[in-house]
Amino acid sequence: MILLDAESMVRRSIKRVGQYKFHRDHGVEARKILQFLETEYGKADPVNLRLADTYAREVFGDAIYAPWLRVYTAFSGTFKEGWIPDNYYGSVVVPSMKGWYGKISGLKAISRLIFDGDAIPDVAYFANGLFLTDKNVVVPEREIEGVVFRHCDRVVFKLDRSQQGKGAYIFDKSTFDVEIIKSLGNGVMQKFIIQNSVFNAFASKSVATLRFTTVVDDLGGISVRACFLRLGRAEDTHVQTDREICVPVNLATGELDREGYMSDWAATEEHPDSRIPFSGVTVPAFRQCVATVLELHKKIPFARCVGWDITVDEDDNVQVMEWNGEHNDVKFSEATQGPCFSDLKWERLKAAV
Known part of the structure; x- marks a missing residue:
């Protein structure tokens, strides 16, 4: 019994250390982005920042969730109730709404066993x-x-x-x-997918991907909550997070927003290398993209929120490059298109002890 208690204490201690590092790293990243936004676009309204701080403590129960709320606030120029801090999503929502069922997305050899179909390359x-x-x-x-x-x-x-x-x-x-x-x-x-000419115009060496976020509500309903286009730089062979350009996509029309954002959150109205503007561009086969991710999520409803990386090839066929059932990034979508999940009551979830 004493040995079991000691082992349990060690596991809890390791978990606490891991959680501390997780939140510390998120805080550092969020504060860096906030500093950039305020340097580039001016100081955020202190009243709105205080609302973000209060919301973190009163709704999510801890000030450690304030940094991302502050980023969303500075980015949007206002505070919005219903936002989900990215570190709350990772530390509370992911374990509660996905658990081990979400982790299977990292095992590549089982994708066709689960999904099958021509959309899997x-x-x-x-x-x-x-x-x-x-x-x-x-x-x-x-x-x-x-x-x-x-x-x-x-x-x-x-x-x-x-x-x-x-x-x-x-x-x-x-x-x-x-x-x-x-x-x-x-x-x-x-x-290797030969991408659609619409994407190829931006950057021809790397395959552009669309990141769709879908969720399953408590009644089993599946819906798309966010979408953005990820573009590589001119010399990149594939899209890389620390160099990508992300452009929000209108969920109703499939049109790109006028502005996209560099990895440091700097705004740009065109691809920095090809100089192709985002305004006026519509994602090819967008309705088919939406239908594909919704149909695929029906096969894994136990992973309650999934990030899908898909593209459209030269023949307008939808290709699903991978799915992320673990901590799929929500901070960019929350800042640009959110609150994306306010009706799901995720703020009521409790962190695992």
């Missing part, structure tokens, strides 16, 4: 020492290259639990090597 997997087809049939090492390049000339290999543009590698027939794949670890090989 997976062609093969490497998992636990085995090469597998997209139907999870084991293939000898000497045959996997033929499987991978049967219907495409290039593939992107993404490691399990990869995120923020890290853990992604591009191979063609001349560079593909099974030993390299094995050395990298478990992951998925997806066909």
Whole structure:
């Protein structure tokens, strides 16, 4: 009994240390963004900032949730009830509304088992020492290259639990090597998507992605709550979080907002490299994109909030590049399109002890 109590105390201590670091890092990031916004656009109204601080304490129960509310406030020029701080989302909402069911999104080899369909661009997997087809049939090492390049000339290999543009590698027939794949670890090989000309005009080397956020309410209803377009820079082979340009998308029309935002939250009305303006551009096949993410979320309703990274190819086909059932970012959507989740009563959830 004493040993069990000691082990429980150690686990709680480790968890507290992890939570402390989590909130500290979020606070540092939020305060850096707030400083930039106030330097660039002027000081935020102190009355509104005090409302954000009060809301953090009275609604979410702790001042540690104030920094993101302050960012949303400074960005919007006003305070809005119903906003969800990103660190509250990560520390309270994610464990409560997803738990272990959300974590499976990091295991690439199971995506087709769950979703299947032409919208999933997976062609093969490497998992636990085995090469597998997209139907999870084991293939000898000497045959996997033929499987991978049967219907495409290039593939992107993404490691399990990869995120923020890290853990992604591009191979063609001349560079593909099974030993390299094995050395990298478990992951998925997806066909390299030739993106729609609308996206290609902004940046041609990287595939632009649409980040849709969908939720399941307490009655099982599934809805889209936010969407933004993620664009890479001219020389990037894939979109990377620390260099991307994000442009909010109107959920009713699929039109891009007039302004997009750099990774430091600086506003821009055009892509910084191609100089293509965002205004007047509509996402191709937008209704099909919406229908696709809603239909896919029906298959995993137990992960109550999902971030979908999808694109549209040169033939207007929707392609689902990955799904995030863990801490999918909500801060950008909350600042630009929120409050996105105010009707879901997430503020009533309690943090796990």
